[in-house]
Amino acid sequence: MRTYEEVISELEGNSIFPIDSNFFKYPNSNHPLKKQFENLFRFGQDFLDRTDLGFTTDKARVFFSDRDDLNGYATHLNGYYLIDIYRGTIEKLDAYYLSRVDVFSNTRFNFLKSILLRIGIEPKAFFIQFTSLLYFYHETTHFIQQYNEHDKKLPFTDEQKIQIKTPIKLLREFDADWYGSAHSAVNVGERTENESEFIELAIMSLAAFFLFWVERSDIKNFEIFHKENKHPHPLIRLCIWIMSLTLTAKSVFGYHLDGKLMLNSALKVAALLENENENSKSLQMQEMIESKYGEILDYILQIQDSSIHYPYLANNSR
Numbered sequence: 001m002r003t004y005e006e007v008i009s010e011l012e013g014n015s016i017f018p019i020d021s022n023f024f025k026y027p028n029s030n031h032p033l034k035k036q037f038e039n040l041f042r043f044g045q046d047f048l049d050r051t052d053l054g055f056t057t058d059k060a061r062v063f064f065s066d067r068d069d070l071n072g073y074a075t076h077l078n079g080y081y082l083i084d085i086y087r088g089t090i091e092k093l094d095a096y097y098l099s100r101v102d103v104f105s106n107t108r109f110n111f112l113k114s115i116l117l118r119i120g121i122e123p124k125a126f127f128i129q130f131t132s133l134l135y136f137y138h139e140t141t142h143f144i145q146q147y148n149e150h151d152k153k154l155p156f157t158d159e160q161k162i163q164i165k166t167p168i169k170l171l172r173e174f175d176a177d178w179y180g181s182a183h184s185a186v187n188v189g190e191r192t193e194n195e196s197e198f199i200e201l202a203i204m205s206l207a208a209f210f211l212f213w214v215e216r217s218d219i220k221n222f223e224i225f226h227k228e229n230k231h232p233h234p235l236i237r238l239c240i241w242i243m244s245l246t247l248t249a250k251s252v253f254g255y256h257l258d259g260k261l262m263l264n265s266a267l268k269v270a271a272l273l274e275n276e277n278e279n280s281k282s283l284q285m286q287e288m289i290e291s292k293y294g295e296i297l298d299y300i301l302q303i304q305d306s307s308i309h310y311p312y313l314a315n316n317s318r
C-alpha cells in the first residue's frame with residue numbers, strides 16, 4: 001500500500017510534476033480538510049492498484065495539485081499514468097455543502113440520514129465524499145482509455161473506424177459518464193442492505209452528480225443532440241448516468257429500478273440543495289427531459305452504437 005508521501009517522492013524522483021502547478025502536500029500541512037484528502041487518495045490509489053478491473057499496471061498514481069479550481073485531469077507521462085485532482089475540488093465542495101447544511105433538516109433527508117447513521121457519516125460528508133469520488137472515476141476512465149491505447153495497444157482497424165459515426169471526444173466523455181455511474185452504483189450497493197436503501201442512496205448520488213457536473217454548464221446555449229468533439233449536453237449526461245446506473249443495479253444486485261422515476265426524485269432533491277443563484281435549473285431540466293425523453297434515448301443509443309467500435313473505451317475493456 002503506497003502512502004501519499006511515497007507517491008509524491010517517487011514522482012519527483014522521476015521528474016514528474018503536476019501540469020502548471022505543484023504537488024499539494026497535505027500530510028505536512030495543517031489543512032482543515034486533511035482527512036478528506038487522505039480518504040480520497042487512499043480510495044483512489046487502492047482502486048488504481050486493483051487487478052480485477054481490466055487494467056493491471058503498477059504505474060498509475062493519483063495525487064492533488066495545488067490549484068484552487070474544481071477540476072482534474074488524467075495524463076500519460078514518462079511511463080506513468082497520472083490522475084491529478086485539484087486541491088480546490090475538495091475545498092469548493094466543502095464550502096458549497098457547508099453553506100447548504102440547513103437543508104438537511106428537511107424531512108426529505110430522513111431516510112438518507114437513517115442509512116448514513118449505520119455507515120457513520122453525516123449527509124454533508126456523504127455529498128462531499130460522493131462528489132469527489134465522481135471526479136476520481138471520471139479521470140480514471142480517461143486513464144483506462146490511455147492505458148488501452150498505450151499499454152494494451154489494442155488494435156483499431158479501418159473497419160472499426162468506418163463504423164464510428166460520433167466524434168471520438170464525445171465517445172470518450174460518454175464512456176466516462178457511463179463508467180463513473182456504474183462504479184458508483186457498485187459503491188452504493190456495497191453500502192446498502194436492500195433495494196429501497198439502494199434507491200435512496202442512488203437518488204442522492206444522482207443529485208450530487210447533477211449539482212456538481214451538470215449544473216455547472218449553461219444548458220440554454222448548447223445544442224442537445226450535438227455531434228461535436230466535446231462532452232454530451234448536460235441533459236444527455238443525466239440520462240446516460242441513469243441508464244448505466246439502472247443496468248448496473250440489475251446486473252450486479254438484481255434490482256429492477258424505474259430510472260425515470262429516480263431521475264425525477266433526484267432533480268427534486270437537487271432543487272432543495274441548489275443555492276439562490278442556481279435556483280430552479282433542476283426543474284427546467286425536468287421539463288426538458290419530460291418533453292424529449294424518446295429523442296434522448298435514441299441519441300444515446302446512437303452514441304452507444306458507435307462506442308462499440310472504439311476499442312480504447314473503458315467500457316469495452318471489462
Ligand SMILES: [Zn+2]
Nearest residue numbers: 138142173176
Ligand atoms: Zn472528461
